[in-house]
Amino acid sequence: MRRGHVLLFLAWVSILFYSGIWIFMSGFLLMRIELNNQSSCADLPSSGPQGPLQQHPGTCWLPRRFQKAVIIIIDALKYDFAKYEPGITNPKPYQNKLPVIHQLSTSQPRHARLYPFRADPPTTTMQRIKGMTTGSLPTFVDVGSNFASYAIQEDNLIHQLVENGRRVVFMGDDTWDGLFPKKFFKSYFFPSFNVKDLHTVDNGILQHLYPTRDSGDWDVIIAHFLGVDHCGHKHGPDHPETANKLAQMNQVISSLVEHLDEETLLLVAGDHGMTDTGDHGGDSEKEVMAALFLYSKSPLFSHELSKEAETVPQVNLVPTLSLLLGLPIPYSNLGAVMPDLFSWPKKESSVSAALTLASAVHINALQVGRFLHSYSLAAGDLPSDKLRDLKSLLSSLMSEYEQLISERSRGSWTESEYENRLRQHVLRVQRYLVQARAVCMESWARFHPLRMLAGCAILAATCLLCYLAAETGMALDLSCKFLLTYPLFGVVGAGALLAFGKWLSLIEWDCLSLWALVIAASQLTFFYSFRKQMQVRVRLRFRQLSLLFSGPCLILIFRCGSLFSDSFVVAEGHVAPFLLMSLLVLTIYKLHWDGRLTLPTLSPLGGDTTKLTLSTGYRKDGPILLALLGALTLCVRLSGIFHNCREETPDCHPSLFLAPLSNVKDPQLKNISYLGCIVCLVAIVYMVRKWLQHYGNLNSSSALVLYVRWGFPLIALAITCHWALSAGAEDSLARLRDLIQLALVACPRAVYGLAALGLVFLLWNPVTVFMKSSRDSDADNTVTTYSGAPGSQAELLHVIPQIYRKMQRTMKSRLRHGTDEEEENKGAAIEAYGLSSVYSAAMIVTLSLLTMVLLLLHSERITPAFLILLVEAFVILHIHSHVQNLYYAPDSSDQFSVPWYAVISWALAGTQWFYSTGHQPVFPAIHWNSAFVGFQEGHENNITPAVLVAANTFSAHILFSAGSSLLLLWPFLCETPGKKKKGKKEAEEMPLMEMRLRENPDKFAGALLQLGTKYLFIQGVQLLSCVCAAMILRRHLMVWKVFAPKFLFEAAGFTVSSVFLFLGIVLLLRVDSAVKSWFKSLILQQQR
Amino acid sequence: MDETELRKMSTGHIFGAFAVVLSVCVPVLSVDGFSFLGTHLSWLCICSLCVILVNILLLLLLKPNASSKKTSLSNKLSKLTKSCIYFVISCFLFHGIIVLYGAPLVESVAETFLFAVLLSSFTTSRCLCLLGPNFSAWVRVFSKDGALSVWDHSLQITTVCSVVGAWLGAFPIPLDWDRPWQVWPISCSLGATLGYVAGLLIAPLWIYCNRKRLTYKSR
């Protein structure tokens, strides 16, 4: 069996999984179809305005009410920020900081009004800008594309402004540049992505806002301030900085109000709110409730408001603004006009105001009706019966309107009666608009059941395939023919057939379905050839199905079942450790149950029970295992300290350790936490070095060893410098600021560079073996250090010599001269320090490098979590190797197969640490700050920040999947030195440890394949249950809040895991080939 | 297979189950304001006491580990004190394990501890009654071929059932049903109690069904 085939097989399986995910996702995360139709003044949907507006000049759909508008968007301006509560004696930092709004709305109630402004989820800035300009409803899938915004294709407010010859000046958030490229008359964009920077955008706007306003060279000014939002992200709303920012906004609003003329409308709006931690993106009440403030020097409203204003849906802004500014309503708008603002002209009578409102609402309804009509023609995904109802409702409303207008000209009603009827009509039209919006909202969360089923089926088949490959294990024939030819044949055959069909236009499917068929074909060919092979060779018996009917299976079932309940998904951070502990306790208890912990000589049935005491009858593994179990549970319990919270659990408090060090106000606490973090970091580095030293891998003078000796402390130093600088950057002197900014970039980059250098060394020469030729010394002495024979204490502790002879025998026959004596006579014994742990050493070095890089991406105070993570992984590996060595003899072939419980506990630990590194599978909980570690100024491309954020989010997945091959290596490493004291032949009893892998290259490759497929199976089954949960529960109340984000995170986590599993195996194979060439060179040396 | 032993054990088990049922019913009927959910702490105390008392009574009446040797009073006394110490240790051990499994550390310590006492009375007190304070005998009983009598088998079954019941009882806690029995540790103690009762009832049946195999083994 070739190693390359193992890699190819794993890659193929991963591709099958990815295809399944992709196909499912295309059916599950649907986008709404965007219509490219544009509204224009000419194609007025109705017969035109009625009543006193008819003769108005410059009428588009409705006469222009305001010539100019100043639109101020304050990002994340929550309603609580804008609302003024006079009763409060001790306001929080964000309360009562915008007094100008309160003052205007009380002193001029007909000129100013504050509304609660309800945003539609997802409450990310780009989606909100889209919603506030197109008037349509964003779909869930847009959430992911927040990194790069794409130009809006749909008809929108900015487009209408530009089309109708208005000069739009924009300043602020550069997201708008991506959404509306080259639309603005003048624009001043400022980078928005760096959430740590509170002032650049706002100060930039203020530099241009007043001069632009005074120049008069504009019709509409849009200014998008980001300071409040960034302040929320950085400090949370409950911070003095928020008060400063809001005070600044207050200043902006009041100075704008002073210089406003009669013809200008001032609009201040928040695009969304924020949670108590300053995050947003979801649909909780706090994130959704923004503020909207309207003001004009001329009276806006017909009457004063006695109570608080009614909540305005965010989409309603679009038709309202369009009609007020004399523009056509954008084509795809679903909003309804705000009735308060259409009570003009007031001069003649209230009837004329009512008529204005009626015609505005009428136009609005016609526009929505037109949109629904063309949308149903284009997409056909809106339910036709509901559309029919809406259509008939609209036509009846239209005829009612016509009748009302004609009755006015006939004058058959009194003024007040007529007005009353108009108002009744308006209410009915408004109800229609709300209904239309509800219909769209409902059906845009609509799915492709066939695709979802196909994706599920492919995932399930791939899981089955993985399971079969894992269970057959060594018996599986990994020949080129079996592994590659058949599936490849399937792919090519199916592809050709489908292409032919498509070419003849027999098949009218899209590429996705074709790809699904190709994947299915390749899977079927695998199953077919597998079945053929099984018939000839081995038979799968029920006894061999080691996963089914066992304790680990039960745990896995519980784990997968828990993904179907929203409460359990929310509580997954507690469920995973619970199951992990239960699984390991079960495993150890089973060990005891099977009598593996008692010494074989003393059967419990043999003698009197009272004689059976703990000291005589028991292996020392028992207490050791119990101690390890205790350590594990302690680690697991401690890891709970670092949990983050999600909005579903309101009484949960996010861990204090998640906040960066710079947020700690108490200087003493700051110093103590800083020191604690350094201690943890040093402990990690020290432990890794100690481990390498213990196994003798720190003796050679190769580049990698030198790197471990000097590079690791250097990386740690750079990390501590970075922490110190970022923690104290705020209060540094102005003079030093530039220098510190430079260092803040340089330190992380130094870490990245050093880590990359380490990886290069590792790949170049991963053999950390120190060779000591000992021709002149006695051969017997050279090999006995481990079992406690002569040798200094240091040698005893730090060095494990590896007999070279044993290798020789298996490697080449050339050197085999016969018996042991001959070799002793020749004196060809060689001490090879660290040879027996050469594979693990490479893995450990890689993992510690990865750990340090990932550590840098997290907030400083998470460092203890990473220390506990490494300790926990170490404990799990130790438990596993104890169990393995108690069950199997070191040279049995069962040692090469990693049992299911180990793989499941490894995967569970990975899940547990996803939560314990401060993550949650929801979008607001993503640590966006990590994108700026080493890139303070932002990024040129979108790939680097995406990689950094992904590495931060999935750090536990990365570490555990890259380290999964340790599950195979560790039992060899902890192999007990065989039966001692057998006389002269002590050399024979030296543990071979990892060299057993080298001795059995076929078994090694098989073991890697088995491990890889088992790990992929466990991950794949979890993914499959997430997919099934999302599919089955797609009408569930929590689908967009819990199941869909969980599915996306699980899918991304699976992708990351599979990639790093693959890379880990590649690394192991690289070490293997390096060891092989090392032996070759050794033999050549000996021959000379 | 000793038929009389099995019959003795069955009656003992039925008494044990009856005691648990009584511990729920009697206070509810006799004491005002007592309910399983509302005054869970006192129920935990009562149930533990009941179970321990019944176990001691059964020990005295049925003499499951009747040994031919006569033991002196001082020996008995030392056994008794040892048993008490074992029981207290097991309570604290259970408390620690429960906390490590995710129970709150500081809040509701009393609840957690009384739950640990309940579990101890379901498991440890029975072990103490049937095997005495002999740790190696406990270890022996809980391994594959360690059971030497019907009592050992019943001990295995009831202990495993109560622990598994407590473990399963943890599962409803995260659910958002807002039921009063989802509060810690009610569902767990409920699970443990149901498991214990089920174990008591299952054990004689299981032994009866497997009597051929067991007969062969015990000799």
Ligand SMILES: [Zn+2]
């Ligand atoms: Zn925003």
Ligand SMILES: [Zn+2]
């Ligand atoms: Zn934001």
